[in-house]
Amino acid sequence: MNASVVIATMTPRTSGSRTRAFDDSRVIDLEAEQESPFLRGQKRVSVRRGSLPKKTANGLKWAALAIVVLTVLAIFGAALYRYGKHSWRFRIDSSDQIEVSGAQHVTRAQVMDVMGGDIGRNIFFVPLEQRQQQLQQIPWVESASVMRFVPNRLRIEVHERTPVAFARIGSHISLIDAGGNLMELASGRSTNILFP
8 A cells, every 4th residue: 555645736827838737746655664774684594495405405416426427437347348358359369379488398388288278268358367376287387477468468477496306206217396396307308407
């Protein structure tokens, strides 16, 4: 409800002048209140803009972002695994891709008896520890290490036993090392055995 007091002034009619029923400068609004500059300001009230508190909403945003990033990484990892598993680049195609070093008394044929089953296999699925243990079952091998080199090579380093004496068992002559392990003499090979 707007209550205003209007003060009207009557002006005499003169020729050529228009009559004004109301003088705008004399309209007074009684309801308009002027605020005193000495009054305290109103306390600001925070307005809740969503159904969740801001801290919870931020936490949910970070959690959603983390889930998206982990999903993308999982998809990338699965694609990379699939590529590594099925790509021809990582397949051992021949025995030429299996390198043997450190073998003097151990023949390549003995090594290939152990490693030959891996020809045609993906390099990432060759059980290195199992092959290492199988190589160490060869009498002349003291220790062996099997390494894979990407894309499609295996390297075998053999450390052979050092014979310290001959051993005669019945009519058979063998070599023996410091640990008491028997080693066969290489048949068909002319090898000079040097004892330490």
